[in-house]
Amino acid sequence: MFKAKWMGALAVTALVGGSVVSVAAANAKSVETIVDAESDGVMSYTDDNGNIWCSENNGETWVSESDYEKENPVSAIEWWTYDEYKAWAEQEKSEMQKMADEKAVVETSEGTVVWTQEMTDEIVAENEQTLEDIKNGVLVSKSVDGDREGMASYNSNDIATIGD
Structure with a gap:
């Protein structure tokens, strides 16, 4: 403590x-x-x-x-609540699943890629782990100094x- x-x-x-x-x-x-x-x-x-x-x-x-x-x-630092993160993760899951189903072409830091089911599954698993962490008391940031790209915990x- x-x-x-x-x-x-x-x-x-x-x-x-x-x-x-x-x-x-x-x-x-x-x-x-x-x-x-x-x-x-x-x-x-x-x-x-x-x-x-x-x-x-x-x-x-x-x-x-x-x-x-x-x-x-x-x-x-603005922190996620459990309910806020859960709602956000569900929305992200739905959007990523749609991208995988449509085989969407997206720009990433690694270049242009076709969005796959494996990519969706990996990010959903990470989001579920983060949600579990929040449930167990870990603070996870929505933003740091207004920047929503980085994450602090x-x-x-x-x-x-x-x-x-």
Whole structure:
């Protein structure tokens, strides 16, 4: 379970591929580290005065939470509800089935292709898995900063907290 003193940019970073782990620190109540395959991670701690400090270089230098958030603004994320995603997935399934039945020619990132039943089945299975994930508490984005092309997800089960 995630017991954060703040979620701001740390939660968003976790959404885009990291996980948060809190560990005890010598001069802090707790340090939260976001581990991301593309960076060393972001750490934060709350000092004895309640001030939150953040580091992007494994604790070599620290900046205040407000300065960190100015440099790393939080994305505006719109999340699917289970019922919304279910309705959308059903509509997509119907449209893709029609495309497969008609052997529609479509433009994809891989070029022009004829839509097949196999393509429909693969995407329907992915959508069903996403729906199951949402049912089990995973947050899945409709949009990030208004962009509906990308997808972010957040699973609180991927976050661990270790206190001092």
